[in-house]
Amino acid sequence: MDSQLVNNRYQILKKLGEGGFGTTYLAEDTQMPSRRRCVIKQLKPLAHDPRIYQLIGERFQREAAILEDLGQKNEQIPQLYAYGEEQGQFYLVQEYIDGETLSTKVGNRGVLGDAAVRDILLKLLAVLVYVHDHRIVHRDIKPDNIILRRGDELPVLIDFGAVKETMGTVMTAAGNPTSSIVIGTPGFMPSEQSIGRPVYATDLYALGLTAIYLLTGKVPQELATDPLTGEIQWRDHAPGVSPSLALVLDKAIKSHYQERFPTAQAMQEALAPSSSRSTVLLPPSPPSTAVHPPAPQSRGGDWLKFGIVGGVMGLVLLAGFVYLQDQQQKAFEERLNQLQRQSPPGSPSPQPSPPASPESAPEASPENAPEASPENAPTVRVPSPYLPSPQPSPVELSPTPTPTPSRIEPEPSTSPYLDQADAISTVENLYYLVSNRQYDQAVQLFSPQLANQFNPKFFNQFERVTVENLQITSRTDAMINLRGENTYVYPDGTTQRELRSYTVRKTDQGSEIAASDFIKVIKFR
Numbered sequence: 046m047d048s049q050l051v052n053n054r055y056q057i058l059k060k061l062g063e064g065g066f067g068t069t070y071l072a073e074d075t076q077m078p079s080r081r082r083c084v085i086k087q088l089k090p091l092a093h094d095p096r097i098y099q100l101i102g103e104r105f106q107r108e109a110a111i112l113e114d115l116g117q118k119n120e121q122i123p124q125l126y127a128y129g130e131e132q133g134q135f136y137l138v139q140e141y142i143d144g145e146t147l148s149t150k151v152g153n154r155g156v157l158g159d160a161a162v163r164d165i166l167l168k169l170l171a172v173l174v175y176v177h178d179h180r181i182v183h184r185d186i187k188p189d190n191i192i193l194r195r196g197d198e199l200p201v202l203i204d205f206g207a208v209k210e211t212m213g214t215v216m217t218a219a220g221n222p223t224s225s226i227v228i229g230t231p232g233f234m235p236s237e238q239s240i241g242r243p244v245y246a247t248d249l250y251a252l253g254l255t256a257i258y259l260l261t262g263k264v265p266q267e268l269a270t271d272p273l274t275g276e277i278q279w280r281d282h283a284p285g286v287s288p289s290l291a292l293v294l295d296k297a298i299k300s301h302y303q304e305r306f307p308t309a310q311a312m313q314e315a316l317a318p319s320s321s322r323s324t325v326l327l328p329p330s331p332p333s334t335a336v337h338p339p340a341p342q343s344r345g346g347d348w349l350k351f352g353i354v355g356g357v358m359g360l361v362l363l364a365g366f367v368y369l370q371d372q373q374q375k376a377f378e379e380r381l382n383q384l385q386r387q388s389p390p391g392s393p394s395p396q397p398s399p400p401a402s403p404e405s406a407p408e409a410s411p412e413n414a415p416e417a418s419p420e421n422a423p424t425v426r427v428p429s430p431y432l433p434s435p436q437p438s439p440v441e442l443s444p445t446p447t448p449t450p451s452r453i454e455p456e457p458s459t460s461p462y463l464d465q466a467d468a469i470s471t472v473e474n475l476y477y478l479v480s481n482r483q484y485d486q487a488v489q490l491f492s493p494q495l496a497n498q499f500n501p502k503f504f505n506q507f508e509r510v511t512v513e514n515l516q517i518t519s520r521t522d523a524m525i526n527l528r529g530e531n532t533y534v535y536p537d538g539t540t541q542r543e544l545r546s547y548t549v550r551k552t553d554q555g556s557e558i559a560a561s562d563f564i565k566v567i568k569f570r
Contacts, residue, residue: 050075051131052136054075055072055074055138058071058073066088066212067086067089068086068087070087071083071084071085074466080277081141083126083138083139083141084123084139084141084142086136087134088135088209088212089104089134089135089212090135090212098133101135101212102135105128107126107209108205108207109125111179112205114179115176115181116207118175119172120199121139121169121172121199121200122203123139123141123203124140135212137265142194144194144195145191145192146189146190147188147189147200148188156260156262157259158285158485159285159290161259162259163316164191165259166252166316167313168199168200169191170252170312170313170316172202173306173309174313174543176216176248177248177309178511180508181205181207182206182244183206183248184206184238184248185205185230185233187230187233187254187255188258190202200409207230209228227240227241230251230253231253232265236300237302241452244302246306247302249297249306250299252297254277256294256297262282265277274300276295290316293312293315294484298317303486307477310473311473314466314469315466339515376539379511412530426563461523461551461553463520465517465525467518467549467556468517468527468549468556469527469558471548471558472527472529472558473512474490475487476510476511476512479510480504480507480510484504492558507535508534508536509534511532511534512529512545513530513532515527516528522551523550524548524549524559525548526546527548528547529544529547530542530545531544535570539570541566541570542566542567542568543563543565543566543570544563544565544566545562545563545564548561
């Protein structure tokens with residue numbers, strides 16, 4: 046192929062690389078006025094079996110369509126110009142990215158600093174949020190597959206693994222097609238990927254090790270592992286790394302995927318909490334009132350001064366007493382309302398409601414969420430994942446005693462503290478697990494009351510369910526109330542968005558979702 050025209054159009058200029066799946070060439074498009082440069086990936090099936098050649102072709106076409114879609118809508122993924130088959134081999138024609146790989150950059154200039162690595166990570170995580178939203182796992186993230194584009198210095202993610210996996214399709218003894226290879230690069234590939242079960246956190250593991258390479262100049266095989274835990278020990282090779290970045294990377298490269306960040310967005314927020322963390326919406330504190338002493342007077346008016354000051358102090362104490370009583374009453378009423386909201390009456394077995402329409406039912410109830418299959422559903426539906434409210438339980442309230450005006454003793458807190466990042470992560474992790482059909486693990490995030498009422502069948506009608514824009518509306522030390530937007534993606538690609546509330550509370554074992562209520566439909570299907 047070194048000198049021929051591919052598809053009677055693309056002129057090969059030189060070979061860029063060669064591997065077990067094929068060869069990569071630099072070429073130019075002879076049918077464009079600019080004769081723009083492009084990259085041709087020639088891929089060859091590992092098995093020469095006529096029985097599966099057609100199947101490989103079908104899978105190759107499907108993966109090429111995915112690459113086309115990804116590249117058209119994101120500037121950090123190369124565009125696909127063409128694909129095809131010639132002389133028993135398949136090829137992809139992709140956009141040529143002018144720049145240098147991360148491995149070349151480190152080799153030429155040395156390791157990068159904390160700020161530069163953080164910046165590259167944030168830009169790559171934005172790409173992974175987009176890729177994972179399309180239910181795609183890259184599977185081969187490493188320094189060689191990330192190019193810093195000349196000009197804007199944006200990191201571009203290349204060489205998705207799914208197309209290469211297609212080339213490894215073989216026929217089993219029983220006559221069933223299967224993949225004979227595991228895509229990935231040793232060292233950058235976690236354990237779940239090595240057995241052919243990659244998840245979104247697989248990409249985060251490889252990205253974390255890529256960042257560690259940028260900081261240390263060492264590939265994973267050059268780093269020691271803890272003989273007790275099996276975790277990679279890398280910090281000694283990057284003494285200048287900030288504690289915040291080190292903690293994020295430690296979490297990203299955990300051996301077990303469940304200990305890593307569940308999503309790219311969660312890792313993104315951990316890296317840049319000031320810019321991407323959900324906004325905390327809390328009521329402002331009441332303004333304080335300063336009491337200014339009266340201006341000094343002559344000695345002859347001392348008796349009058351003392352009388353005025355005494356009167357003012359008496360009025361201030363009286364006003365403070367009334368104000369504190371009023372504040373205590375308001376606090377008591379707010380606590381009562383909060384407890385009532387946490388224990389709404391509900392039914393453990395919700396029944397589907399009649400189909401709603403935007404004109405007749407702009408808002409819907411979570412208890413009326415449909416469970417019918419998308420094929421038999423009406424045009425407009427109001428899906429809402431069944432995250433029921435807990436069963437009502439007796440609420441014992443005892444009013445707080447009125448404090449004396451001279452001293453107010455704070456009520457001691459015995460509850461553990463719930464961090465807002467943990468609360469947000471708990472809700473995000475729920476939908477990550479649900480979208481991946483990991484219901485046994487998802488139900489563990491609920492309180493016992495909600496766990497007994499959780500209905501996995503409802504989620505099976507969706508391709509995935511996500512949560513975005515989580516905002517804290519109120520909180521105590523051990524409990525946080527949030528609101529977030531759910532997106533329900535159907536198998537046909539249509540979506541519906543809803544606003545929902547969540548209550549997350551701290552427990553001895555961690556944090557759990559204690560309540561969740563439907564608020565309204567934001568965008569109908």
